[in-house]
Amino acid sequence: xxxxxxxxxxxxxxxxxxxxxxxxxxxxxxxxxxxxxxxxxxxxxxxxxxxxxxxxxxxxxxxxxxxxxxxxxxxxxxxxxxxxxxx
Numbered sequence: 001x002x003x004x005x006x007x008x009x010x011x012x013x014x015x016x017x018x019x020x021x022x023x024x025x026x027x028x029x030x031x032x033x034x035x036x037x038x039x040x041x042x043x044x045x046x047x048x049x050x051x052x053x054x055x056x057x058x059x060x061x062x063x064x065x066x067x068x069x070x071x072x073x074x075x076x077x078x079x080x081x082x083x084x085x086x087x
Contacts, residue, residue: 003080009073016069020062027052 027040041052047064050057 002084003077005074005077008077009070012069012073012076013066016065017062020065024053024058024061
């Protein structure tokens, strides 16, 4: 059965956005040491143009996650659908 890129892509995008928001919110919780929190913030700052925390950076990060999710969805759907072809 062929995988629908449109349906799968939107599900990947939704999942990526939810995970992104949870990870950003997790950066505000004091569950780690000061060094752990700093590392958490630094990992987000590896995204080009992202600085901890500003509204513009939050939106930019959400955009990156959306784009990455669609790239992943395209690749996964292509791999799945191309493996179903019988020659």
